[in-house]
Amino acid sequence: MGYRVVVAGATGNVGREMLNILAERQFPVDEIAVLASRRSLGTEVTFGDKTLKTKDLDTFDFTGWDIALFAIGSDATKKYAPKAASEGCIVIDNSSLYRYDPDVPLIVPEVNPEAIMDYSKKNIIANPNCSTAQMVVALKPLHDRTPIKRVVVSTYQAVSGAGKEGADELWDQTKSIYNPVDDKPAKKFTKQIAFNVIPHIDSFMEDGTTKEEWKMMVETKKIVDPSIKVTATCVRVPVFVGHCEAINIEFEDFLDEDEARDILRQAPGVMVIDKREDGGYVSPIECVGEYATFISRIRQDSTIDNGLNMWCVSDNLRKGAALNAVQIAETLGTRVLKKG
Numbered sequence: 001m002g003y004r005v006v007v008a009g010a011t012g013n014v015g016r017e018m019l020n021i022l023a024e025r026q027f028p029v030d031e032i033a034v035l036a037s038r039r040s041l042g043t044e045v046t047f048g049d050k051t052l053k054t055k056d057l058d059t060f061d062f063t064g065w066d067i068a069l070f071a072i073g074s075d076a077t078k079k080y081a082p083k084a085a086s087e088g089c090i091v092i093d094n095s096s097l098y099r100y101d102p103d104v105p106l107i108v109p110e111v112n113p114e115a116i117m118d119y120s121k122k123n124i125i126a127n128p129n130c131s132t133a134q135m136v137v138a139l140k141p142l143h144d145r146t147p148i149k150r151v152v153v154s155t156y157q158a159v160s161g162a163g164k165e166g167a168d169e170l171w172d173q174t175k176s177i178y179n180p181v182d183d184k185p186a187k188k189f190t191k192q193i194a195f196n197v198i199p200h201i202d203s204f205m206e207d208g209t210t211k212e213e214w215k216m217m218v219e220t221k222k223i224v225d226p227s228i229k230v231t232a233t234c235v236r237v238p239v240f241v242g243h244c245e246a247i248n249i250e251f252e253d254f255l256d257e258d259e260a261r262d263i264l265r266q267a268p269g270v271m272v273i274d275k276r277e278d279g280g281y282v283s284p285i286e287c288v289g290e291y292a293t294f295i296s297r298i299r300q301d302s303t304i305d306n307g308l309n310m311w312c313v314s315d316n317l318r319k320g321a322a323l324n325a326v327q328i329a330e331t332l333g334t335r336v337l338k339k340g
């Protein structure tokens with residue numbers, strides 16, 4: 001016997017990818033419901049070799065459904081996640097709404113799977129921010145070897161992280177630059193994204209940090225260790241899929257770059273591609289459709305006592321969202337629900 005699974009936001013970037021990954025990983029699904037807003041009622045989406053029609057989330061009854069994977073943004077989540085949870089369905093949510101709630105576990109299964117047991121406090125589990133998820137997969141095995149004191153990270157984030165409207169804006173704007181009569185001014189992003197980079201993701205906070213940067217700091221503490229200090233600069237780049245991060249780590253004790261490379265080679269969810277030659281590293285194009293978080297350019301930082309630098313690349317729609325959500329569902333299955 002398998003699970004009755006709901007995918008809410010099934011017409012979106014993350015929702016479609018969750019359906020692909022549930023099928024690819026042969027998650028034990030007995031029945032699946034695909035939901036979106038009323039405006040896309042009946043839209044066809046693919047699940048394995050099946051074509052399914054979306055239903056209206058607003059009128060859906062979650063009673064008798066085991067797991068709901070949500071990817072609908074914080075506003076709609078606020079309305080529908082408590083309803084689903086109170087109807088007995090466990091929600092795995094991709095929005096930021098519940099990530100900082102002490103009664104909601106925030107999980108990256110390679111890092112803190114044991115936190116899953118706290119799901120029952122609200123019947124809700126949170127999925128981290130895309131840039132946090134890939135970073136903590138790389139930090140945790142190194143932190144287990146010698147504690148991390150501080151992380152300085154700069155991100156290069158793909159437009160699909162801003163939903164399907166973000167991806168459409170890069171596509172349309174790029175075309176319009178070759179055909180200037182069809183002007184496409186910035187709408188989803190704050191400046192032109194085609195042939196440009198924008199050092200601003202999510203809203204500004206009082207101290208000048210952006211919310212995206214704050215999320216990386218707070219979520220790393222919740223998932224890995226509250227003692228790790230993180231400072232981030234998050235940048236949107238004209239790439240469709242695949243987030244990159246230049247990560248500088250300061251450890252309590254010396255960690256040799258070769259040992260770090262070996263630790264990361266053994267780490268779950270990590271793939272090390274690190275040759276010191278032309279092309280001997282991963283760029284976003286190569287990570288699309290992959291499960292792994294790729295680590296390249298591992299090298300000592302000789303400007304501090306115990307420092308390392310690395311380059312981290314992952315498919316933001318997969319490890320950064322849909323894959324991690326499905327891995328949480330798998331963890332819930334094996335540790336708690338035990339069906340299938």
Ligand SMILES: NC(=O)c1ccc[n+]([C@@H]2O[C@H](COP(=O)([O-])OP(=O)(O)OC[C@H]3O[C@@H](n4cnc5c(N)ncnc54)[C@H](OP(=O)(O)O)[C@@H]3O)[C@@H](O)[C@H]2O)c1
Nearest residue numbers: 009011012013014037040071072073094095161163164321
């Ligand atoms: N993209 C990423 O890399 C990423 C990473 C981590 C987390 N997330 C989070 O995942 C969520 C979804 O992101 P996305 O990139 O998939 O966005 P998206 O491509 O814009 O898709 C949004 C989805 O939510 C649905 N939706 C929106 N408002 C709704 C409502 N009131 N009722 C029912 N359905 C509604 C949309 O349905 P319609 O088609 O009917 O409008 C669509 O299916 C967001 O919370 C985002 O922050 C995204």
